[in-house]
Amino acid sequence: AQSVTQLGSHVSVSEGALVLLRCNYSSSVPPYLFWYVQYPNQGLQLLLKYTSAATLVKGINGFEAEFKKSETSFHLTKPSAHMSDAAEYFCAVSYNQGGKLIFGQGTELSVKP
Amino acid sequence: EPEVTQTPSHQVTQMGQEVILRCVPISNHLYFYWYRQILGQKVEFLVSFYNNEISEKSEIFDDQFSVERPDGSNFTLKIRSTKLEDSAMYFCAILGLAGGEETQYFGPGTRLLVL
Numbered sequence: 500a501q502s503v504t505q506l507g508s509h510v511s512v513s514e515g516a517l518v519l520l521r522c523n524y525s526s527s528v529p530p531y532l533f534w535y536v537q538y539p540n541q542g543l544q545l546l547l548k549y550t551s552a553a554t555l556v557k558g559i560n561g562f563e564a565e566f567k568k569s570e571t572s573f574h575l576t577k578p579s580a581h582m583s584d585a586a587e588y589f590c591a592v593s594y595n596q597g598g599k600l601i602f603g604q605g606t607e608l609s610v611k612p
Numbered sequence: 613e614p615e616v617t618q619t620p621s622h623q624v625t626q627m628g629q630e631v632i633l634r635c636v637p638i639s640n641h642l643y644f645y646w647y648r649q650i651l652g653q654k655v656e657f658l659v660s661f662y663n664n665e666i667s668e669k670s671e672i673f674d675d676q677f678s679v680e681r682p683d684g685s686n687f688t689l690k691i692r693s694t695k696l697e698d699s700a701m702y703f704c705a706i707l708g709l710a711g712g713e714e715t716q717y718f719g720p721g722t723r724l725l726v727l
Contacts, residue, residue: 535718542703543655543718550713589655597643597707597714599657599668 501526505590505603513611518562518577520606522590525571530592532573533600534564537587546588549573550596560584585610616719618704624725628693633722635687635704643707644687645716646679648672648700655703661687694726 506521524530532549547558554566564575573590590603619634635644646658659669661679678690691698701723705716 533715542720543705545715545717548713548715591655597716599645599660599670600647600655600705600716601657602655604654 501530501592501594501601503590503592503601503603505588505606507606508604509607509609511609511611512580514582515579518575518580518584518608520575520588520590520608522564522573522575522603523571524573524590524592526592526594528594529566529568530594531596531598532564532566533591533593534558534562534573534575535589535591535602537589537605539586543589546575580608580610582610582612584608616704616706616717618702618719618722620722621720622723622725624727625694627696627726631691631694631724633689633691633702633704633724635689635706635719636685637687637706641706641708643667643714644679644681645705645707646689647703647705647718649703649721650697650700658689691724694724696726699724699726 502525504523534546535543536546537543546562547556549556549566557563562577587605587607589605591600593600617636625631644661647655649655657670659673660667676692681687701721703721704719707714708717
């Protein structure tokens with residue numbers, strides 16, 4: 500069965516430090532890939548998506564993610580963390596446009612002053 | 613970005629009772645989804661709904677669940693006889709365009725607590 504693995508349920512960084520949230524998917528066929536963010540008591544907001552146009556995808560709030568087929572990965576990065584980035588981040592895949600999303604278990608990002 | 617609202621934001625119910633969760637997209641959409649997130653667990657797909665029919669459903673979406681679009685705008689998820697394990701956050705999503713490609717946009721969720 501298709502699955503998504505996010506390495507690390509909690510990641511803590513200092514303000515200004517690099518953010519790296521890891522996501523790996525299990526599939527031989529490159530899927531559509533997404534990162535969503537969930538702020539406390541809110542819904543899921545789309546950060547960025549990969550749909551085969553370019554391997555490096557830029558999203559909102561300074562985040563970007565790189566699709567690496569050889570590693571079946573789609574890690575999320577941000578060069579410099581802000582306090583406002585503290586939230587839960589979910590990686591998700593879909594195997595056809597408009598198809599169901601399969602989510603990873605989420606990574607909670609904490610940002611220390 | 614398409615907007616989706618959900619009502620109620622919170623619902624507390626007794627085990628065995630029926631609940632109806634509502635999703636209201638601001639503009640016209642044809643493709644809808646329901647997901648749920650049990651506290652501390654991952655977001656799980658329940659069902660997708662296209663052109664007034666279920667297009668795909670998960671194993672979770674058993675006979676206790678149903679979806680409909682009763683008046684052409686609202687999209688509802690009904691749980692006929694709630695169980696304790698139905699306690700979760702339920703998210704509605706709609707398919708909208710982002711950068712020329714279709715993307716799922718989520719509502720703020722309904723937190724359901726079954727006692």
